[in-house]
Amino acid sequence: MKTSFRTFLLGGLVLAGVSLAPSKLHVTADDVALYGYSAESSRTERQWEEKMRAIPDPKNLRAYMERLTARPHNVGSPYDKDNAEWLLAKFQEFGLDVHIETFSVLYPTPKERLVELVDGGPHFTAKMQEPPVPEDPTSSQTAEQLPTYNAYSIDGDVTAPLVYVNYGMPEDYEVLERRGISVKGAIVIARYGRTWRGIKPLMGAEHGAVGCIIYSDPHDDGYSGGEVFPKGPWRPKDGVQRGSVQDSAVFMGDPLTPGIGATADAKRVPLKDAQSLTKIPVLPISYADAEPLLAAIGGPVAPRDWRGGLPITYRLGPDPAKVHLKVYSNWDMKPLYDVIAKIPGSTHPDEWVIRGNHHDAWVNGAEDPISGMVTVLEEARSMGELLKQGWKPKRTLIYCAWDGEEPGLLGSTEWVETHVDELRKHAVIYINSDSNSRGYLALEGSHTLEHFINDVARDIQDPETKLSVWKRAQLKGIADAATADERREFLERHDIRLDMLGGGSDHAPFINFAGIASLGIGYGGEDHGGIYHSIYDDFYWYTHFSDYDFVYGRALCQTGGTAMMRMANADLLPFQFADFADDVKMYVREVEKFAGQQRDEIQERNQKISEGLYEATSDPRETWMAPKKEELPPHLNFAPLDNAVEDLTRSAGEYQKALEKISANGGAVLANASLQDVNELLIQSERKLTTPEGLPGRFWYKHQLYAPGAYTGYSAKAIPAVRENLEQKKWKEAEQAAARVAQVLENESALINSATAKLSALGK
Numbered sequence: 001m002k003t004s005f006r007t008f009l010l011g012g013l014v015l016a017g018v019s020l021a022p023s024k025l026h027v028t029a030d031d032v033a034l035y036g037y038s039a040e041s042s043r044t045e046r047q048w049e050e051k052m053r054a055i056p057d058p059k060n061l062r063a064y065m066e067r068l069t070a071r072p073h074n075v076g077s078p079y080d081k082d083n084a085e086w087l088l089a090k091f092q093e094f095g096l097d098v099h100i101e102t103f104s105v106l107y108p109t110p111k112e113r114l115v116e117l118v119d120g121g122p123h124f125t126a127k128m129q130e131p132p133v134p135e136d137p138t139s140s141q142t143a144e145q146l147p148t149y150n151a152y153s154i155d156g157d158v159t160a161p162l163v164y165v166n167y168g169m170p171e172d173y174e175v176l177e178r179r180g181i182s183v184k185g186a187i188v189i190a191r192y193g194r195t196w197r198g199i200k201p202l203m204g205a206e207h208g209a210v211g212c213i214i215y216s217d218p219h220d221d222g223y224s225g226g227e228v229f230p231k232g233p234w235r236p237k238d239g240v241q242r243g244s245v246q247d248s249a250v251f252m253g254d255p256l257t258p259g260i261g262a263t264a265d266a267k268r269v270p271l272k273d274a275q276s277l278t279k280i281p282v283l284p285i286s287y288a289d290a291e292p293l294l295a296a297i298g299g300p301v302a303p304r305d306w307r308g309g310l311p312i313t314y315r316l317g318p319d320p321a322k323v324h325l326k327v328y329s330n331w332d333m334k335p336l337y338d339v340i341a342k343i344p345g346s347t348h349p350d351e352w353v354i355r356g357n358h359h360d361a362w363v364n365g366a367e368d369p370i371s372g373m374v375t376v377l378e379e380a381r382s383m384g385e386l387l388k389q390g391w392k393p394k395r396t397l398i399y400c401a402w403d404g405e406e407p408g409l410l411g412s413t414e415w416v417e418t419h420v421d422e423l424r425k426h427a428v429i430y431i432n433s434d435s436n437s438r439g440y441l442a443l444e445g446s447h448t449l450e451h452f453i454n455d456v457a458r459d460i461q462d463p464e465t466k467l468s469v470w471k472r473a474q475l476k477g478i479a480d481a482a483t484a485d486e487r488r489e490f491l492e493r494h495d496i497r498l499d500m501l502g503g504g505s506d507h508a509p510f511i512n513f514a515g516i517a518s519l520g521i522g523y524g525g526e527d528h529g530g531i532y533h534s535i536y537d538d539f540y541w542y543t544h545f546s547d548y549d550f551v552y553g554r555a556l557c558q559t560g561g562t563a564m565m566r567m568a569n570a571d572l573l574p575f576q577f578a579d580f581a582d583d584v585k586m587y588v589r590e591v592e593k594f595a596g597q598q599r600d601e602i603q604e605r606n607q608k609i610s611e612g613l614y615e616a617t618s619d620p621r622e623t624w625m626a627p628k629k630e631e632l633p634p635h636l637n638f639a640p641l642d643n644a645v646e647d648l649t650r651s652a653g654e655y656q657k658a659l660e661k662i663s664a665n666g667g668a669v670l671a672n673a674s675l676q677d678v679n680e681l682l683i684q685s686e687r688k689l690t691t692p693e694g695l696p697g698r699f700w701y702k703h704q705l706y707a708p709g710a711y712t713g714y715s716a717k718a719i720p721a722v723r724e725n726l727e728q729k730k731w732k733e734a735e736q737a738a739a740r741v742a743q744v745l746e747n748e749s750a751l752i753n754s755a756t757a758k759l760s761a762l763g764k
């Protein structure tokens with residue numbers, strides 16, 4: 001379901017006052033040992049990696065895609081199962097030990113859908129049907145296409161006035177409040193974008209709305225971007241974005257089995273008690289269907305930045321438009337088919353290096369997810385080829401093709417929940433992808449892997465520019481930097497900072513629930529379009545408007561494959577804590593700064609209210625409500641966090657010193673000593689960042705450093721327990737959370753210290 005987390009802004013190379021020269025270029029010569037390797041094992045590893053990178057073939061990627069996208073393959077469809085069985089046979093053919101694991105999950109499909117304008121304009125019934133396009137052969141498979149809908153909307157039949165809420169985010173409701181507009185008893189219409197779609201009905205319901213319509217505005221992914229499909233890649237007027245609206249704030253996965261695997265005999269919550277369904281009915285529509293509804297809305301004209309690309313005057317409402325919204329689903333249980341393939345490790349079979357991508361789609365799903373899935377398959381083929389040539393990974397490699405990602409990360413979540421005890425013991429890392437296109441390598445994941453994945457990126461060549469993908473990402477970072485400091489950091493910092501992983505894909509159960517260090521990889525930023533979750537995301541679209549020669553597909557195979565091999569064969573697992581400590585320090589500073597800003601803003605607004613500024617500057621012919629005075633927050637004590645960061649920084653530095661010592665002279669110690677004890681600690685290093693009880697009110701999210709925001713969905717929040725309490729103005733709770741997170745960081749420092757002690761002992 002992933003959308004791009006990193007926004008690739010257009011624009012030239014802005015380098016005012018900064019010279020490109022001092023950039024520290026990494027030396028990739030064979031005589032510099034890979035991090036965590038002795039000189040000798042590094043040489044051997046590099047040779048095998050190079051062999052692997054020569055294997056992936058764009059022709060195969062294309063052929064796999066054609067096969068996997070030949071028919072619609074949503075959860076529960078015949079072709080979903082067919083694909084799983086085909087993937088199984090492929091992994092088998094490549095020499096992997098493979099099986100299918102099944103789960104049984106709640107998966108609603110639409111039975112009745114209606115959106116009609118009943119007042120305020122000529123009667124109009126939304127079509128909610130995407131027409132086939134003659135030149136696109138799979139677009140005509142109408143009998144197998146899942147109708148346009150939002151999975152996990154509750155059933156409902158409501159008639160109410162319509163209010164336009166922009167993207168339907170918390171700040172949009174603040175604007176409505178200032179204009180004196182309430183959505184109580186209304187149906188809200190929100191445009192797609194800016195936030196995870198599930199937030200839109202959630203926010204609507206919290207403000208008293210009785211229904212929600214989500215539409216794709218042409219400004220966001222339609223003709224404002226360029227030619228629409230089939231002439232160009234952008235969303236045509238009847239194209240609709242399907243998608244899940246599950247309330248994922250508390251947990252992900254099957255709504256009937258929170259926190260446990262949805263196996264045949266699992267204890268299930270009755271449907272009526274399922275907590276993650278929406279509170280109000282919701283349906284998605286196209287911009288052709290949205291136009292008459294929006295045109296019928298009266299009331300004040302929408303603020304300038306709320307206006308989309310339709311040729312109408314956007315108004316807020318509520319009168320006179322009145323809409324009838326009806327949605328009923330078949331609340332059936334459906335099977336999931338996760339394909340799990342293994343290559344057993346030769347020396348440490350109990351240490352697992354895991355890679356995955358989902359195989360289910362909303363319809364034919366060429367970009368999402370098959371463009372990513374095929375690279376995982378080809379990567380597995382490459383490993384199979386190496387095995388034939390005598391290569392043996394030290395650790396176990398596990399390749400996964402998940403089912404049921406689209407409705408709510410079902411396949412990965414149920415698998416992780418089922419195997420959580422083994423995974424917490426054995427899993428070293430998880431590497432996820434979910435679609436691929438042309439452009440820049442996304443660098444996101446656990447910060448203990450920041451140095452590791454930066455090094456991998458230095459060894460992968462960008463197919464268009466022939467630079468390393470690392471160099472290209474660095475230059476892009478410089479070009480897009482918003483401030484001089486940011487720019488300087490891209491120039492001078494040895495490793496590019498990783499973005500945090502949000503909630504939008506299968507990494508979430510690994511990192512958020514099980515505390516397994518995770519990475520998200522994929523190329524993007526150059527292809528644009530508007531076929532996301534529509535019938536037009538298919539082989540025709542992908543092979544006309546995206547990575548049609550599959551060279552970035554090959555680059556993704558090389559990236560994932562290199563990372564898997566390097567992690568599987570390292571003498572000492574290449575976790576690194578210096579970058580990590582630096583990132584944590586930055587996040588702590590940010591959260592402290594945010595608390596200060598909140599205080600300043602409240603103070604300033606209170607002052608403006610006292611001065612009568614809002615009354616004096618609002619147009620008296622229109623309705624404006626002045627904001628209310630708020631109590632000034634107390635100064636909060638973040639000292640425990642500051643101290644913990646200092647300890648962490650010190651521990652990370654000492655670990656680095658100890659490692660450098662035993663890496664000297666070719667790293668004979670690394671090559672010969674048993675590093676089992678240290679590696680076991682390193683495997684646990686991400687687990688230490690979790691707590692059994694999880695975040696406040698969000699038991700499933702156990703990681704204390706990152707979580708998708710409860711009100712942002714996809715995008716992640718750092719130190720979420722503190723951050724979200726601050727956002728909700730729960731000052732005391734924020735301070736208590738800071739102390740708890742500080743303790744987690746102190747525990748992490750202690751773990752690093754014991755790893756350092758063990759390394760130092762080896763060096764003696």
Ligand SMILES: [Zn+2]
Pocket residue numbers: 001002358368369405434435
């Ligand atoms: Zn996806």
